[in-house]
Amino acid sequence: MSCVTVVDETLQLRLRAMHLPSFLDHHVELAERAAAEGWRHVRYLSELVTLEANDWASPEIPYLNEGRLSARIQHCLELIWSPIPNARV
Numbered sequence: 329m330s331c332v333t334v335v336d337e338t339l340q341l342r343l344r345a346m347h348l349p350s351f352l353d354h355h356v357e358l359a360e361r362a363a364a365e366g367w368r369h370v371r372y373l374s375e376l377v378t379l380e381a382n383d384w385a386s387p388e389i390p391y392l393n394e395g396r397l398s399a400r401i402q403h404c405l406e407l408i409w410s411p412i413p414n415a416r417v
Contacts, residue, residue, distance in 0.1 A: 351380055362375075
């Protein structure tokens with residue numbers, strides 16, 4: 329087993345544990361695109377977060393739309409959706 333395989337498996341386990349399905353589904357494909365197009369790490373992360381936020385805002389996820397968010401998740405979503413002052417992407 330190579331080091332890359334171990335890192336990838338660990339990352340997948342952590343993304344599952346953190347309940348980040350869009351990160352899990354798209355991180356490899358988006359990383360390849362980022363490398364091919366010369367993205368900076370902030371843009372790559374921003375693209376992943378945007379995918380995740382869009383999925384979380386989707387009406388197909390009923391518990392998010394019924395007001396049953398924990399305070400921690402609500403805080404994280406507010407941070408994701410708030411503008412970043414002086415950010416360069």
